[in-house]
Amino acid sequence: MEKKVRVRFAPSPTGGLHLGGVRTVLYNYLFAKKNNGDFILRIEDTDQTRFVEGAEDYIQECLKWCGLIPDESPIHGGAYGPYRQSERKPIYRQYAEQLVQQGHAYYAFDTPDDLVTMRQKLQSETNPTPQYNLASRMQMRNSLTLSADEVANLLQQNEPHVIRIKMPDNETLTFTDMIRGEVSFNSSLTDDKVLLKADGMPTYHLAVVVDDYLMKISHAFRGEEWLPNAPVHLLLWKYLGWEADMPLYAHLPLILKPDGNGKLSKRDGDRLGFPVFAMNWKDPRNSELTTGFRELGFLPEAFLNMLAVLGWNDGTEQELYSLEELIAHFSMDHVHKNGAKFNYEKAKWFNHEWIKKLPVSSWSSTVKLDFEAKGITITDDEKFKQILELVKDRCTLLNDFYQQAGFFFQLPQTIDDASIKPKWNVEKAMFFDILCEKLMLLEGEEWNVANIETLFKQTAEEKSIKVGELQLPFRIMLVGGKFGPGVFDIAALIGTKSTIERIRKGLALLV
RNA sequence: GGAGCGUUGGUCAAGGGGUUAAGACACCUCCCUUUCACGGAGGAAUCACGGGUUCGAUUCCCGUACGCUCUACCA
Numbered sequence: 001m002e003k004k005v006r007v008r009f010a011p012s013p014t015g016g017l018h019l020g021g022v023r024t025v026l027y028n029y030l031f032a033k034k035n036n037g038d039f040i041l042r043i044e045d046t047d048q049t050r051f052v053e054g055a056e057d058y059i060q061e062c063l064k065w066c067g068l069i070p071d072e073s074p075i076h077g078g079a080y081g082p083y084r085q086s087e088r089k090p091i092y093r094q095y096a097e098q099l100v101q102q103g104h105a106y107y108a109f110d111t112p113d114d115l116v117t118m119r120q121k122l123q124s125e126t127n128p129t130p131q132y133n134l135a136s137r138m139q140m141r142n143s144l145t146l147s148a149d150e151v152a153n154l155l156q157q158n159e160p161h162v163i164r165i166k167m168p169d170n171e172t173l174t175f176t177d178m179i180r181g182e183v184s185f186n187s188s189l190t191d192d193k194v195l196l197k198a199d200g201m202p203t204y205h206l207a208v209v210v211d212d213y214l215m216k217i218s219h220a221f222r223g224e225e226w227l228p229n230a231p232v233h234l235l236l237w238k239y240l241g242w243e244a245d246m247p248l249y250a251h252l253p254l255i256l257k258p259d260g261n262g263k264l265s266k267r268d269g270d271r272l273g274f275p276v277f278a279m280n281w282k283d284p285r286n287s288e289l290t291t292g293f294r295e296l297g298f299l300p301e302a303f304l305n306m307l308a309v310l311g312w313n314d315g316t317e318q319e320l321y322s323l324e325e326l327i328a329h330f331s332m333d334h335v336h337k338n339g340a341k342f343n344y345e346k347a348k349w350f351n352h353e354w355i356k357k358l359p360v361s362s363w364s365s366t367v368k369l370d371f372e373a374k375g376i377t378i379t380d381d382e383k384f385k386q387i388l389e390l391v392k393d394r395c396t397l398l399n400d401f402y403q404q405a406g407f408f409f410q411l412p413q414t415i416d417d418a419s420i421k422p423k424w425n426v427e428k429a430m431f432f433d434i435l436c437e438k439l440m441l442l443e444g445e446e447w448n449v450a451n452i453e454t455l456f457k458q459t460a461e462e463k464s465i466k467v468g469e470l471q472l473p474f475r476i477m478l479v480g481g482k483f484g485p486g487v488f489d490i491a492a493l494i495g496t497k498s499t500i501e502r503i504r505k506g507l508a509l510l511v
Numbered sequence: 512g513g514a515g516c517g518u519u520g521g522u523c524a525a526g527g528g529g530u531u532a533a534g535a536c537a538c539c540u541c542c543c544u545u546u547c548a549c550g551g552a553g554g555a556a557u558c559a560c561g562g563g564u565u566c567g568a569u570u571c572c573c574g575u576a577c578g579c580u581c582u583a584c585c586a
Contacts, residue, residue, distance in 0.1 A: 012586055047585055112584075128512050129582055162584055180516070189514055190582085197584040204586050228515055228581040251516085254579075258522080261578060309535095315525065317534050336524085338517050339579065346523065346536045356549085394548040404547090419546095468545035475546055482546040 005037025007219045008212070009063070012044040013055030016266060016281040016290060017062045019342065020223060020255045023307045027252060028221050029068050030308070030330040040215055041069060043084045046201050053284050056084075062278040062292075066300050067323060080215040085207050092202035095210050095240060096163040096195050100143070104239040105195060108132075108142040109154055109161045131191035134169055163196040165205075165232060173231040178219075178250035178332045185231040193232050205229065209236040212247055220247040224339070225263075227251045250332060253311050254339040264342050266290060274344040278303070297370075297397030298347075299363060302354035306347045310340050320353055352396045360385045360392065367401045374402055376409045387493060390485050404484060408494055411502065412480025417509050419482060420473045424510055431463045431470060432477075432507055436500050447496055453488040477506030 007028040011021050032039040041063075045051045063069040082088060099105035110118075115132070118140065122130035130136060137144060142164070143151045154161070167187050174184040195206040202210070212220060230249065237246040257268045269276035269290070279292035293303050305321055313319075314329040321329065355363070364385050368378050378384045391404040438455050456474070460467045475487045478499065484490060491499045 014586075044586070050585065108584095115584085124512090126512055131582070160584095164584095183515075185515070194584045199584080201584090203584070223580090223586095224516070225580050225586085230515095253517085256579080263580080310523070313524070317525080319523095319535060340524090341522060343522050343536065349536060352549095391548095393550090396548095466545085471545060479546090483548090484546075485548090486544095487546085 005032060005035040005218050006216055007032045007037060007039050007221065008215065008217050009039060009041045009069075010044050010208075010222075011059050012047070012050075013052060013059055014047065014050040015052040015055055015283055015285075016277045017059050017279070018266065018276045019264060019278075019307060019310075020252075022062065022066065022278050022303075023255065023311065024221055024223060024252055025063060025068055026066075026304060026307055027250075027312070027330075027332075027335070028219075030326055031219060031221070031332065033327045034330050037218070040078060040080060040217070041083065042211060042215070044204065044207065046085045046204060046207050048086070048199070048201060058279070058281060065279060065294055066304055068304075085202065085211070088207075088211070089200055089202075091214070092196060092206050092210055093200065096202070096206060099165070099195065099236075099239055100163060102239060103166070104235075105163050105165050106143040107151060107155070107161045108140060108164050108192075108194075109146075109159055110141050111160075114141065132164065133167060133191040134188060137164075137166075137192055160198045162194045162198050164192040164194050165235065167192055167232075167235070173234050175230060175234055175249065177227075177230075178248055179253075179335050179337060180227075180251065183227070183230070185228075187231060187235070190228075190231050193229075195236075205232050205236065209233055209240070213237075213240070213242050213245060216245075217247045219250065221250045221252055224251045224254050250335070253336050255310060256339045256341045258341050258343060272344070274342075274347075276342075293347075297399035298351050299354045299358065299398065301358065302347075302351040305354065306350040310342065311336050320350075320357065348396045355392050355395060355398070360388045363398060364388055367398055370399060370402060371406070371409070374406070376402075376406060378409070383493070390489055390493070394483075394485070407479040407484065408490070411498075411505070412478075414480055415506060415509055416476050416481040417506075420476055420506075420510060423469065424473070427463060427465060428470065428473065429507060429510065431459060431465055432473075432503050434463070435459050436503050439496060439500060442496060447492065449486075449488045449492045452491050456488070473506070474503075477502050 009025045009028055011017060011025065028039060031037070041060075043056055043059075045056070060069065085092075096105065100107065110132075118132070118136060119130045122136060132140065139145075144166070146154070167190050169188055171187040172184055173187055174182060177183050193205050194203050196202055208220070211217075230251075234246070237243050255264045256262060257264045258272060264276060266276050275291050275293045275296055277290050277292040279294045281290045281292065282288070283290070294300075301322065304323060304326070308321060308326050308330075309319060312330070312335045314331070314334055318329075364381075367388060368381075368384065371378060387405050387408050388401060391401065395401050395404050435456065438459060439452070442451055442455070456470070457467055460470055471487055472482070475482065475484065475490075478484075478487060478490050478494070494502075
């Protein structure tokens with residue numbers, strides 16, 4: 001019987017959702033969609049000490065912004081709930097106990113101090129990080145070394161304990177990774193990982209296996225950092241008797257820091273001046289705010305597109321993909337094996353391309369919000385869109401529009417008169433005076449780009465001044481600096497009154 | 512230290528025994544534009560090293576180097 005493709009989104013809510021996390025979710029999503037499968041959003045909150053208040057909602061909001069999950073929360077829906085690991089505690093205990101009974105796991109009563117002591121005792125030049133493994137387990141306080149009675153007694157007395165897997169001696173464990181092909185490990189080299197913690201919560205190792213089985217997950221994608229732990233998971237599937245149902249694993253390459261080497265971290269973003277989180281994240285523990293791609297003015301389309309091709313491509317020259325196109329083109333065998341350095345310049349390029357590609361109406365409301373936050377009220381939406389259309393070629397981020405188009409709605413705050421003054425003279429002042437008078441005569445429909453330009457050039461000719469020498473002063477008077485679209489376009493859009501007002505203000509400043 | 516994984520221009524990368532080794536970002540030059548962009552034309556720049564296998568390796572194999580990840584009652 002063919003198994004339905006079912007993948008999971010399993011972010012851990014320990015604060016923020018970084019690029020790698022979103023990309024893992026994205027590949028999960030693309031693969032599921034491509035194969036008409038389901039996906040499940042599961043919250044891995046097994047680590048209560050790092051679990052952060054509000055992070056769960058944050059993760060959902062990020063994924064909604066990206067368009068990867070529908071508006072109604074999938075955490076609470078679906079047939080395989082509950083989806084929070086903290087709500088599944090009894091389930092994990094049951095399987096952990098089962099493993100103990102089968103002899104594949106054991107109770108360990110060692111205190112944290114005991115572990116430290118063991119590590120110190122065993123530490124040597126050739127073994128800098130001693131493990132709780134077949135070499136040391138028989139010297140520890142566990143159900144392998146204690147008598148059955150003692151163990152029963154300790155359990156009876158609620159003595160704090162964990163359940164650890166008993167790694168077999170010298171077995172070769174092999175599995176096929178969707179990206180890397182056949183990978184094998186020697187079981188002796190992995191330690192006896194804790195499966196169930198003293199607080200009754202499972203570790204990731206137990207939880208993923210149990211959840212993946214119970215939720216009938218067919219494919220599991222996760223970061224490459226999990227590869228060394230795969231043998232533990234493999235063994236668990238085997239010991240629990242579920243080997244036939246084990247999902248296909250894909251260990252995704254890491255996203256690396258742009259400079260130097262190593263995994264990209266939040267700190268790198270702060271240090272180098274770019275975001276690493278999808279959205280703004282305010283850590284409730286210290287009120288520290290980390291800016292996200294969304295708030296910086298990224299389009300979700302661009303964000304996803306950029307992430308998708310950082311580690312995957314379809315073998316063609318295409319670089320711009322919509323979500324639909326990604327679904328159509330995505331294939332796991334084109335996912336790279338090696339990590340990729342994140343390049344913020346390229347990320348911005350993607351955003352610029354998407355600003356140009358998407359209709360203005362699909363993002364104008366976001367820009368409108370930004371304008372309003374900066375004190376500009378938009379009353380005429382049509383005109384607003386017209387303006388955005390005019391300046392979008394020179395905007396890389398949504399937040400750039402304020403700089404590129406704010407002057408359409410308010411007089412320039414400052415005038416870069418230093419750029420005019422060196423070449424300013426009486427003749428030019430007279431030109432602008434005359435220009436104002438002439439411009440005032442243009443009424444109604446006559447106030448358009450072509451007429452303004454003609455008038456401007458005619459007047460320049462009459463005064464025998466080169467048009468080029470007059471355009472820069474005109475621009476600066478209108479917008480305040482050396483930026484913005486064509487001067488005549490600007491004049492046409494801001495209207496007679498405002499144009500003349502700005503010229504007069506400029507002239508007054510240049511006297 | 513050990514294990515696993517990786518290594519094509521500065522970055523992202525295509526290709527995968529015979530190629531002028533695609534393309535994109537960034538960079539440089541020029542054109543367009545008397546702002547800045549956009550757009551157009553061009554340029555510089557790459558197969559980590561050493562051995563095999565082969566008529567022929569960037570491509571396959573083995574080593575070496577380098578990098579990364581893991582080596583927790585974190586995920």
